Amino acid sequence: MPEAAPRRAPARHWTRWALPVVAVLPGLIAVVQLGRIHPDEVYQALEPAWWRAHGYGVLAWEWREGLRNWAVPSVLAGFLGLADLLGITHPRAYRAVVAIPQVALHAWSLWAAYRFAERRAGPSGGGLAALLVGLYGPVLVFAGRTLSESISASLLVIAMEALDRRERVTRAGLVGGLALGLAVVARYPSAVFVIAALVWLAAVRRWRLLVFTCVSGLGVAAALGALDWATWGTPFHSFLAYVRFNVLSGAAAAQFGAAAPSFYAQPLLSAVPLWAWAAVPLGFIALRRQRSLSLPLWCAAVYTGALLATEHKEERFLYPALVLLVLAAAPQVAAFLASHLGPRARGGLAGLALISSLAVAAVFPSVDLRADQFRAIVAATRGDARGLLIVNEGLWGSGGFFYVGKRIPWRTCDWPHDAAFQRALHDRTFNRAVTFEDRALEELQAGGFRIVRKIGRETILSRE
Template sequence: MRFNVPLFPLLFQYRLQIALSTKTYFQPDEFWQALEPAHRLVYGYGYLTWEWKEGLRSIAHPMVFSAVYWVSELLGLGNAGVLYGPKVLQALFAAIADYSVYKFAAKYYGDEVARLTLMCSVTSAFNYFVSIRTFSNSLEMTLLICALNYWPLEKTAGQVSILNYSIALVLGAVACVLRPTNALIWSYLGAGLVLRLRSFNIVAIAGAVGTIILSLNALLDMWYYQQLTFPLYNFLKFNIVESLSSFYGVNRQLYYIVEALPQLLTVYLPFFFHGIYLSRCSTLAQASIFVVFVYSLISHKEVRFIFPLLPIFHVFAALSLYRLRILGRPHLKWTFLTLLLLVNLPLALYASTTHQRGVVDVTSYIRTTPSIESVGFLMPCHSTPWMSHMRRPDIIAWFLTCEPPRGLPRSELATYRDEADQFYDDPELFLRMHFPPLRGNETEATMFRYNWPSHLIVFGALEEFLVSYTGDKYAECQRFFNSHFHEDRRRRGDVVVFCKQSN
């Protein structure tokens, strides 16, 4: 591969440095659907969201991090192992993805395109920010690009290695277990392969591998839930039959084209479009278009849903850079590299070290402050990591919930307001209804949903109201910078900790 130094160790060192220096928050699933259930499984405490109570999630992905926690306990690493172990493992997965996309591009497009693909991968701001986070989408990305190295695409379709094909199927099936929607790309690739080869063996092997992987996963989930549970069925029922995924947001039809792709690719965006046009007759390009098209039909959209396709997008961008000879022309080369330096580097560093860091810093404060007896988060639900970072089984902790409207008639879905919504609709009314009077008889607390904790945590946007409402009963005792701006007005400002004052 014409590298004078071992490539993979360098990539791992690079991703590990990013993982260990990342101090910010992106989306709840990184913690609440991966680390939190893993932590609860190993240590016996933590919070399980409604998806786990309803059996919508497979334990397969959290089990990866449970293994890290078990090893941490075996080695006696304590909090350091719990906090940094998952980061090390996810950095390993990210480095494997970098190395695999390099190998894939070299196999199908040659060494020069492979080097350009690797450049795209390691300088991608979004990759920098997300690949080292413990999302199932991040591991899904790694599994997808690893599998494609073994999958028989056009150039090798006439000489299918059963071993390589089987390896690709295993990796693809595991990816589908992690995220059922990964089946979109594999169904397209599989259908294309069957049409080209018209081989019964291809279908039979796929059926056998799929049955084995799904059966093993069913046994794993049955062990975890202590009953026969099919998260895939529950997932499809919730998202398609009940259409409740829209409760978490509805996006415009062209979201992935006009918002998600620019976020994923930044300065590589025009080269991606040119590259996918050049490759428009290839199965991989058509599969990518198919997946984005199908995702666009779903009401609830998120950029990380198509994040697993990013290595493929980088291949197309690299192909364009190669054809246009961008780095072979001195004037274009330095213009491009300057643009890359001025756009991607600041974005990557700011998102990883500054934007939304207060919600992570406050969990460290809780973990290291013994005087905290109880803590309440008057924030939108899942605004911070939980016990996988706080590590405080000795305290009472609560937050405002946001469970979806399961079981309601369709006529009531549009007006449904979860607990966090109710609070922000009228904070004063909510506190009067669900908390005992601050200046009343404390014995009345049992009548209310919540008790006043020793520490209250809010965003700066709510600070003025809380000071007015609590008067001299609470006073600010700590503050953490969180963000300079935020699209959600409820999350604007610093993270402010208020301490209950003794009488």
């Protein structure tokens, strides 16, 4: 009699449906919630994409100075064009269309996290580890956002898994080099991860993998040079301009502020989930056995060191390092639970670990997402809106033409005596207003506006 086919491992079975669901969550949260972690989410991705797709929009100073490349905005512009072809004109609806490539990228990265963990913890432990990464609070908040940190971090996870492979070395190197190169295209500071990864490959003497990683990465670099040549007139114009401004001149710290290394102490401590600390002793045991540091842990450590040495500091800069730290720690914890505990204890501790991962979203990032304002702007500009006044929000904190969704004039101001407020109040073109916590509400009503509805802290007003 023929042998019975082996039963599929239960972990693989539930992983097949659980990971795709988890992979969609960050994109779904970003579309439903709206808001922004940082103005760059809008003005370095969505707004230049809108400008490229529609021929108008607000271009930040980096786009006038040539400090950015057009790779990500061009991809997003292509999906905005698809939305136009499909007749999708509501901002939230075309924001969902724009989310498609990022959701696909995040799904790939989550599958890579599973593959990375499966090699260390088996199918069951790999599934738990992938969930610990996918349900990590900052991942849920960041991974669906069009920040360069978000896109780059997903690509870095893919690269870590590829460079960890022992089989099909040529393909692993090509995929790893491609992902590392694209991570830099999405965000130039990710070059630190590339250097760290190449040093690691040399240190562990994986020469063939190193060669093909470099070949693939150089191909991406050549494509970036060609893109800059086509858009800025000089190969690598944006990269060199970025390095001059942010690294060589000290202009970033002078313009945006400098901070001591201790700036990152509180965000780091609050953003590392409780279960990850358990991976520290487990990691030492693994280090003694393998005699080589985990690639994602090494890359995260080198990058964090670079952040500490850089004068200009922002909380969001930590995100790629945090993702790689969790990627390195999750298999250690999952393997321990799978091999040392019974089913009941394993299930209980796994549940606590997942809750610990989710809970980090309450403290990191610590910024106000202004989600209610973005939803109010979208609602206010529907219908016969001819002009919009946003009270208590500067230009870089607003949603740009991307969330206004049509070519109408709009202005931002803080107080009723501001010139922008006075001009909009006396210009009947401006028939919509959004105000935060009822600021200038009386003055708006005196100017003929009436309250339409409230969305969170925002009030929407209209006039004929």
